[in-house]
Amino acid sequence: MNLQAITFVQRQISINDIIGLSIALILFVLFDIIFAKIFNRKFVLLYLISAEVILMASWYFGIDLLTIVTGIALGVGLTFFLFANMNEARVFIANSMKGKASFQLFGHKKDETKPEHIFDREAMYKKIETAVVTLSKQKIGAIITFEKKDSLNDVIKSGTILNAPVVPELLLTIFYEGTRLHDGAVIIRDDKILAASVYFTPTTRPLTGKFGSRHRAAIGISEITDSVTVVVSEETGRISIAYDGELQAVAPDTFLKVFEEYMAIAKAPEDENEDSEPKPSDKPEEHK
Structure with missing residues (x-):
């Protein structure tokens, strides 16, 4: 040297x-x-x-x-x-400015409880089942996202505001291929169809299996919010549910039960173990 x-x-x-x-x-x-x-x-x-x-x-x-x-x-x-991944940054910044994220850099989280809207959940869920099963039988592609605790106000801006009641016939009309709103997702808050033709940033993770654009978008929004997203494949009529970055295929006859289980999952605090809340099992190996 x-x-x-x-x-x-x-x-x-x-x-x-x-x-x-x-x-x-x-x-x-x-x-x-x-x-x-x-x-x-x-x-x-x-x-x-x-x-x-x-x-x-x-x-x-x-x-x-x-x-x-x-x-x-x-x-x-x-x-x-x-x-x-601009959409994720926008959602975080928007929530931070509203005090909902409370700039959670070191695990401290501000209480973000909001008044609960009272409505007949059982009746609304049955309407969703009717719409989803019909979409599946007719092989009409659809993506329906249900807002839970995390606000979807930021992503709603990309779509068309409807603020309409949840009616199976309206959902079928929205996703019918000849309509202007059939592309993109429908967002439901409580018992209202808040918006349609909403576009999500698809997941950037490498995925195993065959996934369409709707499935990737559903996984993408589930990675950044606690929302539940139902996807119907226009090729096979297969029903899937996206939650917490994962996708589960669901049979039409068990859809209502599995959907209710996902909607009942409470968002766990960030400092708790991720496995503290049970999720429905039997996830499929591939999706079309």
Whole structure:
């Protein structure tokens, strides 16, 4: 090893180096925490941390080319990811501004209870069953999202506001291929069809099996809210329910029971174990 290499390895750490590295480390950690809270993408977080470590190391050791290349890769990667997942960022920011997210950086959560609208849930669920089973028999593609605790006001803006009562015939009309509103999702809040033709950002996760655009959109909205989304395949008439980032195929004769179970699941506090709330089992291996 020559003198230059020895000097490179044994470089003295100055006060400025310590201050610079400390500031960079604090900023990176804060950014990673915020990023993890908004997007919850482990593989992207690993990419961020790896790039940040390389960036700090190359800067400290004076490897300018590696610093520039890593900085560009980090910036381009983040820009691409943010554009691809803009909807999740909008939902988080909107909820934070309304005080619903209370900027949950360190696990503290503001009470976001809202007055419960009283209506005949059993009667409404039976209407949903009638509509979904009919859509399945006629192989009419549909995606219906039911708002629970997390507000869907932000994504509703992309659709057409209806504020109509839940009626099976209306749902069938909306999703009939010849109508203007048949593309996109219907959002139901309590016993009202709040909006139609609403578009969700589809999931970016690699999925096993054959999934259509409706299924990917349903999984996407279930990853960022506690909503329950029912999907009917226009190719097979198959019924599926998306919740918490997962998709379950449901037979028409058991739809009402399984749907009620999903709607009854309460959102668990973030500091509790994710498995604290039981979910319906028998998830399928593939979906069409």
